[in-house]
Amino acid sequence: MKTKKNRNTLRQSLAVFRYSGRAIGLVWTTSRALTIILATLTLVAGLLPAAIAYIGKLIVDAVVLSAQAGADGDISRPLMYVGLEAIAVILLAGSQRGLTICQSLLRALLGQRVNLLILEKSLTLDLKYFEDSEFYDKLLNARREASVRPLSLVNRTFGLVQNALSLVTYGILLVKFSVWAVIVLILAAMPAFIGETKFAGEAFRLFSWRAPETRQQHYLENLLAREDFVTEVKLYQLGEMLLGRYRQLFNNLYGEDRDLTLRRGWWGYLLSLVSTTAFYLAYGWIVIETVLGKISLGDMTMYLTVFRQGQSTFSAALTSIGGMYEDNLYLSNLYDFLEEQTPQPWGTASKGINPKDGIRFENVSFTYPGNLKPALQNISLHLKPGEKLAIVGENGSGKTTLIKLLTRLYTPDSGRITLDGLDLQEWDVEVLRRRIGVIFQNFVRYQFTVGENIGVGDVEYLEDTNRWQKAAQKGMAQPFINQLPNSFQTQLGRWFKGGQELSGGQWQKIALSRAFMRSRADILVLDEPTSAMDAQAEYEIFNHFRTVTKNQMVFLISHRFSTVRMADNIMVIESGKVVEQGTHEELLATGGQYAKLFLLQAAGYQ
């Protein structure tokens, strides 16, 4: 039982090195040359202190010998040793300076590398991961300190190797004095070593548990300090309440921090007393042996150096281990994130079986992860090339979800969606997405120029001013863009110098133009494209709609019936199910849900 416990404690302590290998691997792949230099300098810096201590002994012994010989004494030998020590000290200083330079260079390279790894991984992940709070915690943990922790671990690992080398060589020098002294010193060092690893582990667990609270804190900071929230925070007078929550979170976290810091400091001090006492007992022993004439003055000088430096090397090693554990555990978070399972490999098809078939939904059902109620149930529809479909339904009926399935942001739980006769899953997702132009309700307002805000609709032509203009014309954005100070070159948003803010409707025109920018796309998805536009703009879009989307299949979601009428076919959904389908005239004639809502809205205008 006891041995098992001991083994566990040992394993826990050795876990310090679990991620060191990976961190070194990361450094190795980041810059081989720097890793080799770092390793070499570490070796030199680790071995030289013992060599210097030994030369010190040679100096004293040679001096004593020469002094005893009086006037005939040999002065050249002690002086040669002094020269040798000077060279060793110069080398040591050089290697330490070299280590600092390597670390500075690596800091920049490694920070960039790890950040890139994290961002590249984020790109491969499905939308569902970003809606999952646990995943966010992982992402936050990985991104927090991504630029410093890996290098810190490498520095500490190498630092520890350097300290260990020094301690081992000190040990070798000391063995000559007494094996027992070495054994006692090692045993006396163990409690401090184990204590340090234990507290460092605790610090990490605290750090991981806290991810949700830290995320809440970041969120509150954002609410209080970002321009998109500030209007509402001021007008609803939320400032004090939000600050109160922020303070409360800090106080809770600080309480835990303070406890751990105090315990760690107190125990660290107590346990290090054990090793210090052992050190000084051994030191006293050496003094006695010298007085008794059992060892030379040179030996005593050497042991004196070994003890002084051994003590400080040992505490440096302990500090390294303490920090290393935290770095290590940070890396475990990072790898947790990087090794998050990516979705199964996507299909590879770039062409369908029957290009004239268009899009079909066959009995498609879908429930969001974590929800009980399906968002869509048994949806079937068919859209031939060039046809326009409007989807109508009350809030939460499943319209946007249908679009998310079509754009393959989510995968149906049952049934299938085909494009040109081929299941969406079989399509190469890049090819598929190139065929779709889309504007969502919560489109992104990039803090870029007007032109780029439209250009992002087709990154291949991001900077193509001709295409910007054509898209802006289709999206009804051209007239107001012409009035902006720098036309298409006007910087938008307030984050960067000279940025202009647009109105809600103007932004929507930019977003609509962005969808039209994807002129090669034959599927256009418009989720509430005109909800913020004035009546005139909407009327004009309505008039030109058929011409500008002539060859495109269009999915149009709108609560405005004036817009809905643009479509060939209208589908009414309720609680995730299709309840009516037909042309505007057909649905009016049926006198169902559509007719009811249409008449309701029309009555509002009379």
Ligand SMILES: Nc1ncnc2c1ncn2[C@@H]1O[C@H](COP(=O)(O)OP(=O)(O)OP(=O)(O)O)[C@@H](O)[C@H]1O
């Ligand atoms: N990311 C999500 N995770 C979990 N549930 C979701 C998510 N998005 C939507 N839902 C749920 O799925 C249902 C359908 O939502 P959807 O966004 O498709 O509605 P909608 O018809 O587009 O509504 P609106 O007219 O308000 O835009 C709703 O009950 C909603 O609560």
